[in-house]
Structures are given as structure tokens and as C-alpha cells.
Amino acid sequence: MTLTRDQVEDTALAILTRFGLADLSMRRLARELDVQVGALYWHVKSKQELLVGVAARLLSGLDGPDGLADLAGPAGPDDAGPPGPPAPQDAPPAGGRRADPRDPAAGRAAVAGLATGIRSALVNVPDSAEVVQVAQSLQPDALKPLNRLRSLLESAGIAHPAWAQHLVMNHVLGSIAAAQEAARLAAVDPTASAAPLGEDAFEWGLQVILDGLFGTGPAAARP
Amino acid sequence: MTLTRDQVEDTALAILTRFGLADLSMRRLARELDVQVGALYWHVKSKQELLVGVAARLLSGLDGPDGLADLAGPAGPDDAGPPGPPAPQDAPPAGGRRADPRDPAAGRAAVAGLATGIRSALVNVPDSAEVVQVAQSLQPDALKPLNRLRSLLESAGIAHPAWAQHLVMNHVLGSIAAAQEAARLAAVDPTASAAPLGEDAFEWGLQVILDGLFGTGPAAARP
DNA sequence: ACCTGAACACCGTTCAAGT
């Protein structure tokens, strides 16, 4: 059986999920696949290009039109915390549905649902936020869910959809990275544990952003 | 003359400023200082600890009580774009002053001024956002300006100052990283240039966040 | 106290040569 690009990306995702980005080296990947390092470079142009593929796989559950289709993500159930639907005031009415221009709340709910779905897909995979961030800056159109986020914002009437997309994504990825780093620190040194910065901090910040984006009053009139 | 920790951090900052994080290796640093690599480890415990020091230096102009004291940052003038005061509706009234509880607008202006100051201090130093991010997660209290940002938010009556601090910082650092990555990409491949994502995108996003945090209406009543 | 010299265990990428 000959090596495949899919196999390479699958194994890369597996190493990332189990051991994190520090252990995801081309050499480690080759060892896991029982080939020489050079063989990998027949299937991928560079490690960066490989990471773009891994990022796409991380978010592949959100490729379709339904932002909540695979809410738990490929890595299993969501992180610890009180169970129940996230974003109670937003998620139930709509996941990733097209925003109805006659119903402004639907646009906000769709954005909230997709943002929460992206977080759920990444939060259990170590360093996944970093991987998505490099993919996002390296090949801005390679990640469909991020394009979908932008078009949701555009449909909802946001003035600068691309800017808003980055605003939301910086919060999503920043929250995940902070939470994972805090967890890593706590695992080594259990004494230094300031604030957990978990799912509730994420939801709170998301609502602040959505208030600013969709808020009645002066916010809606901003250029 | 014997080596000093200050010298090590100074030279590290110089390499970062001129060549970026990829070129800031312990070996390169030792070469620049005309010592062996091992010598560095007498003065710093690890590269991560060194980066915390570099991050502190990057933001040292904002240590004092005035958030706009060193608005241009250590790297020279701000990035390209139409000149003029940033955040016209926020910066003029107050830089980093204590928020007057009787004047809610002063709190918002102080936060905006400090956030803009942090951006100005970092935007011209390549990969500075990444450096600050690792410092922030590694030693959350080592960077005074970030603590000051939190206390400004607290004084302004924000419900969750620590969460809000991260919300603002994720936007500041995310915007800088995206802008610098886009510039790096454009330098290599001038054809692929989606949206610039520069200072105006930063200001717009900052105002959205501040609208959500300070906004009149439902936003102010959020827990 | 402060630094050298040298090692340990790694990296990403390239490329002639094999099959």
C-alpha cells in the first residue's frame, strides 16, 4: 500500500490531537507512517501547507450549511463544565441558517451558533487555535467555515464583514489558546491558577462582541 | 566587560525588531553577543523566560500611569495610513487616566487609549504580538500594562474585568498578528492581497468591543 | 561567579539515486 496525502494529514491530525503541536514534526510524522522524511515532501509541499490541511480537517464538521451539525467536534465531547446548550439565548433558534433580513435576531443567532461550533470543534485539540491561525493567515480562503462566518455577517447587514469575521475569530481562537495554555500551566504547576477562563468567559465575550455588532442604539449606526 | 541580563534582553529585542522571531534563536543571540550559547543560560533560565523579558520591554513605554506616554513605541513611527489622532472620539479626552465613576465616558476613553497605545507599541515590531501572547500566558502578571488595562476595566464598572481584558487583548494582538502576516505574504506574493486589515480595521473592532462593553441599552445590564 | 567547549537530542528541507 502506497502513501497518500490523506494518510499524511490524518496522521498529522492524530499526533496533534494526542500530543500537541510541539510533537507534530515532519520526522515524527514520518516515523509514525514508517517512511523516510523525504517521502512526505512528495505529498505535501511544506509543513505549513500540511498545517493548512490539518486546519481544514479540524473544521470539516462545519463545512456544510448547518453550523451546529457536529457541535462536539472530531475529538469527542466538549470540555468540562455544566452540561446544557451553549449560548441559550442564541443557539436554539438557529444554527447556521441563512439570516432572514426581516428578522435581525436570526442573523445574530446564526453568527453565535457558528462561532460556538468552531470553538467546540477546536477546544479539545491541543494547539488547534494556533494551527487554524496560521492556516487563516497563510491561505485565507482555504477554511470554508470562516468564509461562511463572513457571509453570515454580511447577510446580517454588518458594515465590514471581513473585519467582523476577524474580530469574532480573534476572540474564538484567543479564548481557546488562553484556556489551553492555562490548562497546560496548571498541569505543571497547580499552585498558579488565576482565573480559569473557560467556556463561560468565551460566551460572555462573544455576547459582548455581538452586542457591539448588532446592538440597538449607537452601535448600529457606526460606519 | 561582563555579560548582563539587560544586555541579553536588549540584543534579543534588537534581533526581534530587525529580523523577527524566526531569527531570534539562542545561538544567534550568542553570536551577536560574542559569547558561547551556554553563557546565556547563566543569565536567563530558558528562552521562554527571555521572551517574557522582551515582552516587558516592548510594553515598557506603557508602564506608567499615562497610557499614551510613548504612543509611537520603541520602533519608530506608527504604520502607514492617514495621519491624525487615532480613536478620535475616545483618545483626546483621556489617555490612561483613572476613570471617574461619575463620568462613564472617561472609563471607555481610558480603555481605548491604552488599547491603542499597546497596539502602537507593537505594530512595528515583527511577531511582537506572538511574543506578548506567550508572555501573557506564561506569566500573566509580568506585564504591567495588561494589569492596568484590567484595573481600568474594573474601575469602569465592567462585570468581568479579567474576561474583558482578554477580550480586548485578543483583538489587539490578533489584529497585529493578522496585519503583520498579511504584510509578510504581500512582500512575497504581491498578487494575493485580499483586505489590508490595518489600523482602521483595528479601530473599528475596538469600537465594536467598547460598544458591547459600555453600550447603553441591554449591553450594560448583562451579568 | 561567570564562561567555554562540547555534547545530546532534536528540527525543516533538499536531492541524487534507486525501484
Add this chain to the structure above:
DNA sequence: ACCTGAACACCGTTCAAGT
């Protein structure tokens, strides 16, 4: 077409030994 073997030019960290 696909892979091996081997090299190139690097990493961060440690530590006996020198001064």
C-alpha cells in the same frame, strides 16, 4: 511515480571543566 539515504544548516538545553 514514488520513495530511500544522506546530507545541509540549523535548533534549545545541559554540564563538566576552566578562570
